[in-house]
Amino acid sequence: MRFTDTLQAASLRNDSTLCVGLDPEPAKFPGAWKGDAGKVFDFCARIVDATKDVVSAYKPQIAYFAAQRAEDQLEELMAYIRRVAPGVPVILDAKRGDIGATAEQYAREAFVRYQADAVTLSPFMGFDSIEPYMKHDGKGLILLCRTSNPGGSDLQAQVLANGDKLFEHIAKLAAGSWNRNGQLALVVGATFPAELARVRELAPTLPLLIPGIGAQGGDIEATVKAGWRANGPIIVSSSRAILYAGAGDDFAAAARQAALSTRAALNAAIAAVR
Numbered sequence: 292m293r294f295t296d297t298l299q300a301a302s303l304r305n306d307s308t309l310c311v312g313l314d315p316e317p318a319k320f321p322g323a324w325k326g327d328a329g330k331v332f333d334f335c336a337r338i339v340d341a342t343k344d345v346v347s348a349y350k351p352q353i354a355y356f357a358a359q360r361a362e363d364q365l366e367e368l369m370a371y372i373r374r375v376a377p378g379v380p381v382i383l384d385a386k387r388g389d390i391g392a393t394a395e396q397y398a399r400e401a402f403v404r405y406q407a408d409a410v411t412l413s414p415f416m417g418f419d420s421i422e423p424y425m426k427h428d429g430k431g432l433i434l435l436c437r438t439s440n441p442g443g444s445d446l447q448a449q450v451l452a453n454g455d456k457l458f459e460h461i462a463k464l465a466a467g468s469w470n471r472n473g474q475l476a477l478v479v480g481a482t483f484p485a486e487l488a489r490v491r492e493l494a495p496t497l498p499l500l501i502p503g504i505g506a507q508g509g510d511i512e513a514t515v516k517a518g519w520r521a522n523g524p525i526i527v528s529s530s531r532a533i534l535y536a537g538a539g540d541d542f543a544a545a546a547r548q549a550a551l552s553t554r555a556a557l558n559a560a561i562a563a564v565r
């Protein structure tokens with residue numbers, strides 16, 4: 292099944308545009324697990340158990356696993372999600388970008404080793420750095436466009452010779468000539484709703500992965516108003532605000548409550564603009 296179809300089905304089934312980001316930090320683990328990098332899988336698996344009927348997607352960020360020498364636990368987690376939450380797509384947040392030959396290897400890592408449904412990519416090195424991922428039929432390729440961090444403006448807001456800002460140019464390419472097999476989507480931060488609205492204008496039907504609500508302070512209503520369209524899906528991602536909603540043995544229940552209230556806020560905002 293194509294990433295976009297899996298996403299739509301999960302979104303309908305769970306009545307959700309919420310993506311839970313899986314960014315495990317052992318220093319923030321509860322109780323006896325605190326500081327134990329051997330508990331990365333267990334921690335994330337309990338979060339998945341508690342949220343699998345509330346989300347439209349999961350987004351593990353690979354750095355949190357690699358930094359703990361926990362890539363094997365990420366493989367185990369990907370298999371676990373496929374087993375206990377079949378039909379919920381998994382976006383590997385890796386932000387890869389390299390020459391074609393190396394991109395082939397990164398694509399194998401994302402889609403063969405981890406069997407992700409989609410991967411985040413930096414478009415900075417151009418189309419030939421994205422093309423190798425397109426050999427993996429139906430997988431989602433989510434290009435950084437207007438990132439959620441303040442420093443994203445340093446390059447992404449630069450005006451090009453044709454008058455477009457760089458992020459506008461990326462949105463046009465992704466909605467146009469680069470999107471050869473309909474696999475492309477864009478990352479746009481919730482922290483910049485005006486730019487999010489501009490990206491939606493330029494790419495009316497592309498799925499938008501939107502990090503920046505929760506710990507980064509992005510506003511849910513402004514995000515939905517700018518980004519959601521009936522035929523333009525949004526995947527609104529929150530990591531720390533869900534994962535660490537509770538610090539005790541009830542951390543998974545607290546994560547579920549945080550996911551439920553975030554989903555409800557997203558759905559209320561969608562109902563208001565529908």
Ligand SMILES: O=c1ccn([C@@H]2O[C@H](COP(=O)(O)O)[C@@H](O)[C@H]2O)c(=O)[nH]1
Pocket residue numbers: 312314352384437438439440478479480502503504505506507528529530531532
């Ligand atoms: O522009 C971007 C692109 C990716 N991210 C990633 O999303 C999560 C955000 O975590 P929170 O705890 O919800 O702030 C994290 O994995 C980032 O690497 C982003 O924040 N902004």
